[in-house]
């Protein structure tokens with residue numbers, strides 16, 4: 204099949220319809236819980252960025268499970284976050300209940316030198332009976348037979364897994380599978396099919412695929428090419444999944460809000476000066492802009 208045939212873009216009105224507006228009788232649990240298993244001793248900042256993005260994208264309850272050395276920093280960054288050390292992980296992976304959606308984000312700010320990283324990612328994939336997003340160095344745990352087996356099992360059980368690699372991470376996932384990695388559009392679809400995931404391959408143009416459709420997103424800006432912006436995106440996608448969005452829709456809406464937030468930040472601060480915290484701050488404006496446009 205020629206992948207170009209099925210490439211599409213979401214219209215602004217389609218995207219706006221996916222924005223999770225809270226019901227009048229909502230409470231924090233009905234709005235969805237994201238358990239973000241993120242950060243390491245080396246990269247505690249990624250945990251902060253992803254968790255705050257989740258709050259801004261509407262999750263009612265954002266819980267951070269992080270390296271013990273990062274706990275105080277993340278708590279101090281935002282008192283509204285619930286922050287637990289990694290030892291709390293098994294209890295934190297509770298299943299969703301009727302009307303109480305949940306999702307898990309794992310891997311942003313993981314450190315390949317940290318021996319706990321791989322086992323944590325695999326434990327999440329094995330235990331979490333909820334949608335999971337895998338990002339950052341957590342993706343390295345998927346480039347081996349054991350990781351692929353866990354993904355395949357989740358796929359067969361109907362549990363969505365979203366992966367959010369940048370070009371380097373996508374190439375590392377593709378290599379052991381013998382997949383060519385020079386075309387991000389084709390790669391999004393081939394990774395999706397080979398791993399049984401929804402693949403969001405990030406770059407100047409970002410592509411999402413569920414193995415059937417491929418969605419192209421062209422609204423980004425080079426202002427986003429700064430450390431930490433991917434962590435913000437992962438938090439957005441995780442929060443949308445936690446609110447019950449379909450996995451492909453969550454990936455596409457997350458990337459669209461991220462791209463718009465980057466542009467809004469750049470319009471105020473220049474393409475040169477924008478940093479990941481500015482993208483985070485612009486997320487509410489991106490939501491408002493999208494709702495206004497539709």
Ligand SMILES: NC(=O)C1=CN([C@@H]2O[C@H](COP(=O)(O)OP(=O)(O)OC[C@H]3O[C@@H](n4cnc5c(N)ncnc54)[C@H](OP(=O)(O)O)[C@@H]3O)[C@@H](O)[C@H]2O)[C@@H](O)CC1
Pocket residue numbers: 245246247248249250310311312313314338339340341369370371372430431432433434
């Ligand atoms: N504040 C924080 O706490 C932050 C924490 N962070 C966290 O750090 C962790 C490591 O993530 P990372 O992306 O820095 O390292 P990683 O992908 O392993 O790089 C290895 C090699 O891959 C390549 N490569 C990289 N990017 C590429 C691209 N776009 N396109 C193509 N190739 C690319 C490049 O190799 P080269 O091509 O230069 O030879 C590079 O040397 C991760 O968990 C993340 O969440 C970050 O989010 C930053 C802010």
Ligand SMILES: Nc1ncnc2c1ncn2[C@@H]1O[C@H](COP(=O)(O)OP(=O)(O)O)[C@@H](O)[C@H]1O
Pocket residue numbers: 339368369405406407408409423424425426427428429430431432433434435436461
């Ligand atoms: N030149 C560019 N144009 C548009 N978007 C870009 C560009 N460069 C990077 N981005 C976006 O910035 C983000 C960077 O993510 P990533 O590389 O994972 O960052 P980090 O790991 O530092 O958090 C992605 O969403 C990507 O699509």
